[in-house]
Amino acid sequence: xxxxxxxxxxxxxxxxxxxxxxxxxxxxxxxxxxxxxxxxxxxxxxxxxxxxxxxxxxxxxxxxxxxxxxxxxxxxxxxxxxxxxxxxxxxxxxxxxxxxxxxxxxxxxxxxxxxxxxxxxxxxxx
Numbered sequence: 327x328x329x330x331x332x333x334x335x336x337x338x339x340x341x342x343x344x345x346x347x348x349x350x351x352x353x354x355x356x357x358x359x360x361x362x363x364x365x366x367x368x369x370x371x372x373x374x375x376x377x378x379x380x381x382x383x384x385x386x387x388x389x390x391x392x393x394x395x396x397x398x399x400x401x402x403x404x405x406x407x408x409x410x411x412x413x414x415x416x417x418x419x420x421x422x423x424x425x426x427x428x429x430x431x432x433x434x435x436x437x438x439x440x441x442x443x444x445x446x447x448x449x450x451x452x
Contacts, residue, residue, distance in 0.1 A: 348367075357388065395414045
């Protein structure tokens with residue numbers, strides 16, 4: 327009986343680090359994994375505490391400036407109301423809305439504008 331309890335305790339202790347590991351989206355794992363095979367939190371978070379929201383400059387390292395991203399996602403000039411507005415060049419905020427208001431690395435991303443609107447962006451990586 328003691329052997330069974332000991333084995334169960336060891337298994338439980340071994341599962342704790344895995345349970346506390348933060349999820350990383352598959353398309354970022356390749357970029358954020360260091361030579362040691364482990365995800366480098368500092369790639370986005372820098373020297374800040376791990377639970378600190380990354381600076382915009384960390385996103386810009388790979389994704390370029392907000393103006394460049396807005397240009398990549400601009401609507402066709404003849405789109406009318408058939409195509410959703412450019413999420414990276416808001417009528418309210420321009421290109422000043424922080425990336426992290428919509429894009430979440432460790433949980434499902436969300437459309438910030440949908441707090442008041444009902445936009446659908448089917449190609450948004452979640």
